[in-house]
Amino acid sequence: MRRRPSIQEIVSSLLMDEGFYEISRDNESTFMDSQIVFSDGRREVAVNILTEDSCNSKSIIHEALIETQKLQSKYDAVILALPRRYSKIIDENVLLRYGIGLIIYDMMGAEEVLPPKFAGSRKENKENIQGNVQNVSLTEAALLRSEMSRILRILEELEARLDRLEKEQKILSSKISELEKARSYTIVEQKIINPIKKSMKENKNDEGV
Known part of the structure; x- marks a missing residue:
């Protein structure tokens, strides 16, 4: 049966x-x-x-x-x-x-x-997901490298500007020092040398009389 x-x-x-x-x-x-x-x-x-x-x-x-x-x-x-x-x-x-x-x-x-x-095949889906993750990772890595290069360029430019500013600061400091010396001499001349010159001139006038 x-x-x-x-x-x-x-x-x-x-x-x-x-x-x-x-x-x-x-x-x-x-x-x-x-x-x-x-x-x-x-x-x-x-x-x-x-x-x-x-x-x-x-x-x-x-x-x-x-x-x-x-x-x-x-x-x-x-x-x-x-x-x-x-x-x-x-x-x-x-x-x-x-x-x-x-x-x-x-x-x-x-x-x-x-x-x-x-x-769809779960295996294919998994591979697609892994591929997408890998592509995303590669894209992110490329973006990070590009961003790092950009930041390095900015730092190099800032460093060059800083060097220029330091040189300009030294030049300005030197000029300021020279100006201060000249100003000091002028003050001394006005307070000491000019009165002496004036006194000597007056004495000569007296002798002439």
């Missing part, structure tokens, strides 16, 4: 037909009856599967949607699998808006009603 395939096998066969293979399975998830992760060598897809018993509870379906959406940060795409008879219970527009795929199944097989939105 042929064994009836399990729900997991029915859902898995659909993904395998698309070139994916199973890499992990969790049958003890809190809000899902089972969770299967598939890969095609580049991308990883997580499929959360609900059974008919779970679909009888709206709260479980709600939590399953939330948990499925959270997996988008971990996998390249996420899919929610429901029994075919409960397909109308989910608003496809909501799934489409959040990029969540939808698979419906029964014992005859599984069908992809809504394909998931692939965010």
